[in-house]
Amino acid sequence: MKVPEHSTNKKSYKRQRRKLTEALLEAQYALRKAKKGPVLVLISGNDEAGKAEAIYGFYNTLDNRYLNTRAFALPQGVEQQMPHLWRYWISLPKPARLGFYLGSWYHQPQIRYCRGEIDLPALRRQMEEVARFERLLTGEGIALVKLWLQVEGPVKPAGRFASGEQTVAMREWGSFSDADYACVQDSFQLISTLTSTEAAPWITVSGDDEHERDIRVGQIVLQRTQQLLEAGPGKMPTASWQPAPLTQLQQLDYDRKLDKARYKERLAHYQARLRELVRHPAFAGRSLLLVFEGTDAAGKGGAIRRISQCLDPRYMRVHGTRAPTSEERHQPYLLRFWKRVPLPGRVAIFDRSYYGRVLVERVEGFCTRREWQRAYDEINDFEAQLQAAGTLVLKFWLAITPEEQLRRFQARAESPLKRHKLSDEDWRNRDQWPQYEQALNDMVERTSTVTAPWHVIPAEDKRHARIQTLEIVCTELQNALK
Numbered sequence: 001m002k003v004p005e006h007s008t009n010k011k012s013y014k015r016q017r018r019k020l021t022e023a024l025l026e027a028q029y030a031l032r033k034a035k036k037g038p039v040l041v042l043i044s045g046n047d048e049a050g051k052a053e054a055i056y057g058f059y060n061t062l063d064n065r066y067l068n069t070r071a072f073a074l075p076q077g078v079e080q081q082m083p084h085l086w087r088y089w090i091s092l093p094k095p096a097r098l099g100f101y102l103g104s105w106y107h108q109p110q111i112r113y114c115r116g117e118i119d120l121p122a123l124r125r126q127m128e129e130v131a132r133f134e135r136l137l138t139g140e141g142i143a144l145v146k147l148w149l150q151v152e153g154p155v156k157p158a159g160r161f162a163s164g165e166q167t168v169a170m171r172e173w174g175s176f177s178d179a180d181y182a183c184v185q186d187s188f189q190l191i192s193t194l195t196s197t198e199a200a201p202w203i204t205v206s207g208d209d210e211h212e213r214d215i216r217v218g219q220i221v222l223q224r225t226q227q228l229l230e231a232g233p234g235k236m237p238t239a240s241w242q243p244a245p246l247t248q249l250q251q252l253d254y255d256r257k258l259d260k261a262r263y264k265e266r267l268a269h270y271q272a273r274l275r276e277l278v279r280h281p282a283f284a285g286r287s288l289l290l291v292f293e294g295t296d297a298a299g300k301g302g303a304i305r306r307i308s309q310c311l312d313p314r315y316m317r318v319h320g321t322r323a324p325t326s327e328e329r330h331q332p333y334l335l336r337f338w339k340r341v342p343l344p345g346r347v348a349i350f351d352r353s354y355y356g357r358v359l360v361e362r363v364e365g366f367c368t369r370r371e372w373q374r375a376y377d378e379i380n381d382f383e384a385q386l387q388a389a390g391t392l393v394l395k396f397w398l399a400i401t402p403e404e405q406l407r408r409f410q411a412r413a414e415s416p417l418k419r420h421k422l423s424d425e426d427w428r429n430r431d432q433w434p435q436y437e438q439a440l441n442d443m444v445e446r447t448s449t450v451t452a453p454w455h456v457i458p459a460e461d462k463r464h465a466r467i468q469t470l471e472i473v474c475t476e477l478q479n480a481l482k
Helices: 010-034 051-061 077-081 107-114 120-139 178-195 210-230 260-278 281-285 300-308 354-358 360-364 369-388 402-414 424-430 433-447 462-480
Strands: 039-045 067-071 098-102 143-150 202-206 287-294 316-320 347-351 391-399 454-458
Touching (some): 010 051, 010 210, 039 051, 051 067, 051 098, 051 143, 051 210, 107 178, 120 143, 120 369, 143 178, 143 210, 178 202, 260 300, 260 462, 287 300, 300 316, 300 462, 354 360, 354 369, 360 369, 360 433, 369 391, 391 462, 402 424, 424 433, 433 454, 454 462
Parallel strands (some): 039 098, 039 143, 143 202, 287 391, 316 347, 391 454
């Protein structure tokens, strides 16, 4: 499908506009049919360049049910206490949509830089974070269009109603002086250099003439949508893959046990201590994320219950992670976990988690080799953003031997109260023990960081595993609140 050319001849403008609209409608329908996307358009630039007016053109001609627009001002309230990218993650449009962001993830760092609130090195660091975020989005099938609308000449009445009042076009920069606007323009040049990529380049569009602006924006969006529809599977990474040595499970002491009396004593102690810690005034500005992974039948549920039963359920959530829904399979895999990160003063527990991408999805072939190899860095970045915003991330792997797992499977099969926990899939996974062990070792080596290490706990004795888990939670949380 050829992108219609723009003509400055007013008589031909309507004809060109009609052809462009027809092509966009066709592309919009094809996007829904293919269940690809979304196409996300970031519109930034001069306040008088007609950013919102450019969006109106799409609403006037396309199917509004599949359009999504969000306008972001500077963060307020709880947004100020969450990771910078959190509000953009949870607002991502669904697949097959055409989305528009006014005041995108670039606006806050840029305006803070122009106001002198952050220096150049800080701006560069934030742009590196943004670049990683965009690589994740484009790698997960989201098409990004980044537009900078620029007015060079005198501002025309375009973008105003007949009454002369300003439209709802968002004034990102407020009452900036000429010097401030010069900083905005200079900083954009730097931001463009740092974050323009082949998959998501910055494109400058003139806003001096409203008709030319709208045609050009429509052409760019059409072209990017067509590229998305025509795109095949991405290329495999060229770097060789070096598996981690199989050492994690071999170095555990599976003989560690705890007698019943000692267990009850330590359980009461640590549960009381945890209850005190989450009631501490300092925790109101922090949050706690507990991630539980482990061998099937290793006792994750029991360990989680010993934590959750001593916490106020109003401020605590346990999220059981299952296979993604049909809609979630067409979205970035981290999105559903971003929606579940704890707010300040809250505790979130993941029974299975985003690590499924490098565990079950890897072993079972539910994602491509390119996707799971890319996921280690994406997960590290996700956790680093949470920690920078005040979330304490604690990760536990509960481990048992194949022999102990078999005993527990057989006990479950014979128990009317536990039979529901056992499935044909559990038995099948036993045959893939070596593959899961390799995935575990790769995961620990690549995602156990200084600030968010993996705690690999021998769980042959459930009492020992529960107490060790509680002890680690209390110790780490106490240290974080000092």
